[in-house]
Amino acid sequence: MAHRWGMVVDLDRCTGCEACVTACHAENNIPTVGAAEAARGRAMHWIRVERYWEGEFPEARLTFRPVLCQQCDNAPCEAVCPTYASHQTDEGLNAQVYNRCIGTRYCANACMYNVRFFNFFHPQWEKPLQLQLNPDVSLREAGVMEKCTFCVQRIKAAKSEARAEERELVDGALQPACAQACPAGALVFGDLNDPESRVARLSESPRGSKLLEEYGAEPKITYLQRQGWHEPDAQ
């Protein structure tokens, strides 16, 4: 059976440390845009840690929520793309084909999660910072939309390696950079079609919900809600 890649984000584990953010930058050749451009709202973070305050001092409470491309089944970004740069693969990935992208930015508007980022200018690396670039990942040029790919290069490498060695993929061995870096283990990645996989079991959790579920985009990322503390019954 084909894979269906998905993720579970455990908000109870997330500490907001942003290890995932830098890991993603390093893995996916995401450019830093500099202070001036960042001030104009052009910073690119395929994964970000949203924080929401509730209440006021001294009862203020904070929740962190890592948000990345939700890899929706009914992705609103896909249909609106005039050139098929955005479409669904048979493994459930919400593909972004850079060479096909003409930069209408319609997908980014259609995406209610705002997880798509646009190369307003050509990315620049002041030499020799370009030596840090991952040769397995494309460098996106100006005018091209980009977003989280679930580290498709890792998926492809792992599948290719498994095929060469004539074995099945092992659950947990293949991880996107963010999940791999996360110290608290808040991000769990895997194959939703494998009922034994950790991600499939966790996504059944009663704590689970989808972000902006009411829009019906059917994301493949399940958020496990943060829990409160209750006094244990027995000592």
Add this chain to the structure above:
Amino acid sequence: MDRRRFLKVTAITGTSAALASCGHPENQIIRFVPEEELTPGIAVWKPSVCPLCSAGCGVIARVMDGDAEVFRNGQPGVTRMGLARKLEGDPAHAVSQGRLCARGQAALQVTYHPDRITTPLRRTGERGNGAFQEVSWDEALGELVSRIDELVGKGQASAIAFLGRPRRGQRQALVGEFLRALGAPAPVSFALFDDGVARHANELSFGRYQLPTLDLARTRYLINFGADFLGTWNSPVAQGVAYGRMRQGQPGVRAKFVQVEPRVSQTGASADEWVVVRPGTEGVVALGLAHVIMREGLRPATAAGRAGTLVDGWAGGLPQFTPQEVERRAGVTAERLERLAKEFVTYGPSLAVIGGAALAHANGVVQALAVNALNALVGSVDAPGGISFMPTEAPPARPARSLRDLVSASPQLLLVDEANPVFATPSAARVGEALRNIPFIASFGSFIDDTSVLADLILPDHSFLESWTESSPESGAMEAVSMTAPPAMRPLYATRAMPDVLLEVSRRLSRPLDPPLPWQTFEEVLQAPPAAAPAAPARAASASPVTWADAQFDGDAATYPFHLLPYASQALHDGSLAHLPWLQELPDPMTTAMWCSWVEINAHTARQLGIALGDMVEVSSAHGSVRAPAVISPGIGPEAVAMPVGQGHETFTRYASGRGANPIRVLAPVEEPATGTLAWSATRVRLARVGGPDGSLVLFAGATRERPDHHGRG
């Protein structure tokens, strides 16, 4: 017909393209024969150690071939070489366990930083103006050796000083050996957030000059007094891993996490309960908890053992720390304290942690002792779910000298290894001025920062990926961890590892060292390490109890109504990482700010002073003032303002120079008396709006864009 064929038909041939592409300098540059066997496009994982903080996480570097611009024999060219492309936690390392924090991930950029020093430099202009000229290693070493020779010849070897970052392991031991053989005083370690207070208190309470390992995974009740253990304190990766297990490690079991601090830190954000206290009264709360526990007879005073006897009045049940008294002093209601105390003792294993701002007071040691005693009282020392001390072959030793000792000794020659005291000390401490008066300074760091800009000679070190590395963390794992790793990649530039430079210097000295150092290279040092430096005599475990002292603050409350709470930036830590663009552009988890400094202000305060988001405010202490844009936060009390540390470098590469403001500079030079560490939370300030937004506040999202009525949607 495709585009290509179309053009062929129109008879535009490729000749012009070929001619044009010859014009690119890349195609004219010399290509050197690769020095290593590489399979193109295949990644190799090589172990290394993250050098950015003292946690000592083992990392693995993904090395792949690539074309690097290099110099060979003074000739510019390009060569194919193995290049580290990504860092990840080493799954086999007991501290990092395959995980890595944001800063560790960004450590990659240290190697490839465009402003890295590539060859030795000699100062040419005025000290501090940043003018250097490139010199050969031979020349540079010759100059350093002649300076040392001169001092040794005059019998002034004791005027040679070494200032480095707190490091452990063979590299540090080698420095000690070198200095001892030279007849110079012991090396001095300096870092802003160096936890000397916590170590000192642990030595008093438990006989270990060491930071504890927190067994969070098995804790069921955690009270944290200000330690940013999920962000920047101690061993954040290991603690993060354990925290994940504490939260959702076992089905149906979830520990309670109470954070006691005056401002919500990134760690505090994850707490189930935030207890606001006045700065410097964390220990009062701890002692209040102990009082309730003992009063209720839940634990006997003797359970705390030595840690308890160190606290004055412990045996009598701490009568002066009744809940009412705690409420008066710390601002925590008596009912809440009673409840917390009962919960803490009931739902064990429980654990209390103190660190960070709570210890950065003049009464830091007694605060730490209070928490240590509380831990001991509930049996959380060396117990599952409590604190323990990692058994290490070379236990951490109390430093023999401090920065203050170094400065007051007016050395003639200073060797600086990546420490940046000019940035990280209050201007009132006048460390920069003192350094300027040292006749000769040599720096080993890879970058020109606020301190090394004063150097006369810069002898650039390899990056950690290019040199042998070692990890001997003092905490983070239950078992002893020690590793060494060979270089992950060849050096990009004409740099040399600092230990190798010291060994080379020792060989070149006109009067040979006695005894001579027995190694030729750092690699040999790692294979046959020097004997551990003798620890400073363990402080006589004085059983004399320590009396509670209230935290003292610089500046009177009438003129300076606010406590200034500097805190370690999640991205830039103590500022030593401000040169890495990935970290500069990492949104702060609490404010989403990037590339800037800011002042966190309570909404009520902001309203009173007429300050809106992004307005420029001036924070003034009795010792100076800084300006930064305001961020209004519900996570800080009305009597405090907070500022992240990390920005405000005068000189520190193109990415950090002249960016933001440095709150450390305006602090009062108050020290914790027992350890001499800076009490960086002990300064009062006043606040004034000095202008509208100047555009320096760069937010990724959030604060400007959020309305109070839309919180927590989802």
Add this chain to the structure above:
Amino acid sequence: MAQPSRWGTPSVFTTAHRSAGEAFRAFFDMRPDEVDQPVAFSHQLHLEKELVCTDCHEGVERGPVAGLPSVNTCLICHSQIATDRPIIQEITAMQEKGVDLAWRRVYGYTREAHVRFEHAPHIRAGVDCSTCHGDMKQQTVARRVVEMDMAFCVNCHKAKQASNDCLTCHF
């Protein structure tokens, strides 16, 4: 753009084209079929001597990139063979000086194509080198003889029932 680097190259690495002409040529995929190589290496001659591709293009079975040989590779044989030829002497001299051959690529895709081609899976699938590179026995200095446009790849993938999803090649 900032000052050139110490290598005389631009100090900034960017995906931008440096001139309108370069952008134009990239857009129309205008590349010479033949390029000037540092030495006139004859594939024909070497293949006739029963060398095989993987002798010099070592990475082709293992990784994404076939790899272009360095002078070290040349001199594995030529430290003994044909050492009297001027071209071999030149190469020997280069190795002594530590200077490598700056081969220029003949095949490959423009950056805008975002094609992430991997050799190894194709070799494993039994695709012959000549399918994409032509019969090298007929070529002296390698030249581009196969037009690798998208139809070329897609047709082969169709014929061999390999995946034709966009993410197969473009990511």
Add this chain to the structure above:
Amino acid sequence: MNRTRNNPLADDLVRPLFHTSVWFYGAVLVLATVVLAGAAAWGYQLWYGIGVAGINWPVFWGFYLTNFVFWIGISHAGTLISAILRLVNARWRRPVTRCAEVITVFALMIGAMFPIIHLGRPWLAFWLAPYPSAREIWPNFRSPLVWDFFAINTYLTGSLMFLLLPMIPDFALVRDRSTGWRRRIYGALALGWQGTTKQWHRLESGMQIMAIAIIPVAVSVHTIVSFDFSMATVPMWHSTIFGPYFVAGAIFSGIAALIVAMAALRKLLHLEAYLHPVHFENLGKLLLLMSLLWAYFVFAERLTVWYGNEHSEMAVFWATQRGEYAPLYWAMVVCNFVIPFPILALRQLRTIAGTVVASFAVLIGMWLERFLIIVPSLAHKPLPYTWGDYAPQPVEIIIMVATFAAMILLYMLFSKFVPIISIWEMKVGNQPHPPVVTEAEDELAGLWRARP
């Protein structure tokens, strides 16, 4: 009837083609400079990237798409109005039709440029067109942008034909009155028109069919432009009212543009004899109707959003109602309703000057409306963390100004080369045979009543 009946008319209307004042050249020079500045700005943007515009994350669409919708709206001036009036055979339409149709064609051309200017990689815009290529990939017909491509193409083709076909007899007229190079050019343009009864009849019935065909196309174009927004689940975009709302808005702004253009022509080309106050009055009534319709749509849209009280939509709602976009929002209401309504409703004010003032207000108001549909919604998408804002940059402003200059320039040049009032249709209008109704009687009836 005598032979002189028609000639003064033709003389009048052809005169601008043969006599050009210095002022004209001066104006062309100024406008061309502005247009060239816009072209230079676009070149700058092409070279450095779309980032020179003010768009950002998350406001990915800004001025360019505002102008796109605005100009496509303006394009409804012409063809739609003139087609409806042609179908209902409103007498007073005759001097108006060509003015209107020209607006359509030029506005469409300018409008269609904006989505291309706005692309990140405009050199690949041809991928929107369905054509067989080696890639075997075709456009995604589910994308509203592809619908736009088809709709605008159809509309542009139709409008162009609708404009050009009735120009042929007038070209023949100019051909017969000119000599030398002019005769050759107009001779070619006239396609050998002779005016046989068969040609006239085919032309008339062809125009009849075109008028029938162009109305649904025009409606579809602006509906599809509205689909660009309403297909996306962006707060206050995802609304079924958008189709008719946009069409009404388009006609609204189109009529306003027509009134302004007619007033300018009347003044500059001295066409007082042909463009009477009654034309302005009738168009003013239409404008009044559309203003009321617009107000109705806005009220319906706002009421349902407010009543529904959906979280993310309310964020946009309040941002426009009393937040950072409120000044623009209320300016829009003033321009689209508060100013035009009294002017157009009161007969005394419904003069040429009055309607022109009202039309200018409407043009500004409708531009603001497009801006307020696009930007506040994108700035307030469902996750509050991602809220943003937008400020236009010089490049966007220069290009926008240049397109206005281009519109005026094209209009001026057109009126210099083609009789701006259809001469033969004027002649038909002057034929004595139909029962003559006075202009006063004709006022409302003439709008909708077919000639017997």
Add this chain to the structure above:
Amino acid sequence: MKAVYALYTDPDAAQLAVDALRAEGVAERDIVVMSSEPFEEYEFSHRDKATWLHWIAGGGGLLGMFAGYLLTSTTQQLWPLVTSGMPIVSTWPNTIIVFEMTMLGAILATVIALFVTASLPSRLSQLYDNAVTQGYILVGVDGPSDELAARLDRALASVEGGQVKSIA
């Protein structure tokens, strides 16, 4: 004789001239009437009323509809890419393309049919007079025999207010 014609300013006169030509036995299709405006009120302008233009437009529309359907459905099946969980051949959105193609087909068919049936573009025929665009109505016959020409000449002259001309 190449042609015989007369120029009238009054359409009533032109109508009389047409009737006169008919009376002379000139076939309906040989009578040429040119004017600078259509005269729908007069019988002479209705001689070519019968036309297939509406049907051709409809046919063009059908053709466009069919082309639109083929274009959308076949290209979507050619390389079946899933977007947004929609079916490969998505009827609703395709309807929009089909509609636009239908209208485009109808418009193009109309224009082409108009041009073909109205013989546009063409060179000016010999029987033409610049006076037509000055408001005269030309009534004449192209290429009559000499004998017929003389008769027509008279017939045209018999209508008041005309200037009879001939082209040799």
